[in-house]
Amino acid sequence: MRFNVILSVTFLASFAAGLVIPSNEVESRGLEIRDGLIDDPVDSIVFKRDPKRTKAQKARTAAARTERIKKKGEKKASFQAAAKAHKKTTNLPARTSTFHVPAGGGKPAHTYTGKDVRKAVFDSHREAQRIKTLSKTQAKKSPLKSFSNHPHESPKPGGGAKPLPHMTVDKTKKHTQPGREFPLPNHHNPSTPSPARVITQKTKGGHYTFKGVISHDQSRTDKTKGAGYNDHFQVKERKRKGK
Structure with a gap:
């Protein structure tokens, strides 16, 4: 009987010893388990909740959104006002017409279409709307003059005394106030000013009329300052035949 008990205890001890995992294996297996969890794209996702915003932060966000909506509305209203003014502008040239500025003083010639001129007139109306939002100092830097x-x-020789012979400016009368000039683009070098301008003038009816295109004489260089360097001359419209 005693022998059987001793045998049973010995067997159980041997069996238990077989179930024991060495410490070094426990560490390595634990590492494998952790790696498995990290590699699992689902089990390893950690969802972090954004911190609650304070009342001041919410107020700033709301104010910024209101300001964006306001500016967007002002921009839309400004564009619509310019489009309305352009639609009422009279005497605009045909889109197929051309206006040629001769080369001179080492500067290239410029040729503009009626479409270019119309766009410049529209841009002048847009600039007039933009100026309304500027200070006097900022407005002086505007290209609209x-x-x-x-x-x-x-x-x-043989030319008129004024740039536009058919344009009357009399500051004592409401409908003959000074006009507006706005530059045409420089196709050769967009970063520098063009010698040409579009001219519009307000009428009795309160809308604008296109008076013509003017340009500097490019043959008059810096060396000729004081002798008509800043004079402007009319660039005549060349209408397409049959139009």
């Missing part, structure tokens, strides 16, 4: 059709300092 006043045009009084002053006589030339140095007229060309």
Whole structure:
């Protein structure tokens, strides 16, 4: 009997010893288990909740959104006002017409279509709307300028005394106030000003009319300043035949 008990205890001890995992294996197996969890794309996802925003943060976000909506509305209203003014502008050239500025003083010639001129007139209306939101200092930097059709300092032989012979400027009368000039683009070098401008003037009815295109004489270089360097001359419209 005693022998059987001793045999049973010995057997159980041997069996239990077979179930024991060495410490070094426990560490390695634990590492494998952890690696398995990390590699699992589902089990390893950790969802983090965004921290609650304070009342001040919510107020700033709401104010910024309101300001964006306001600016978007102002931009839309400004565009619509410019489009309305352009639609009422009279005497615009045909889109197929051309306006040619001769080369001179080492500068290339410029040729503009009636479509280019129409776009510049529209851009002048847009700029007029933009200026309304600027300070006086900022407005002075605008490309939209006043045009009084002053006589030339140095007229060309056989040319008129003023840039636009059919434009009257009389500041004592409401409908003959100075016009507006706006630059046409420089196709050769967009980063520099073009010598040409479009001219519009307000009428009795309160809308604008296109008066013509003017340009500097490019043959008059810096060396000729004081002798009509800043004079502007009319660039005549060349209408397409049959149009």
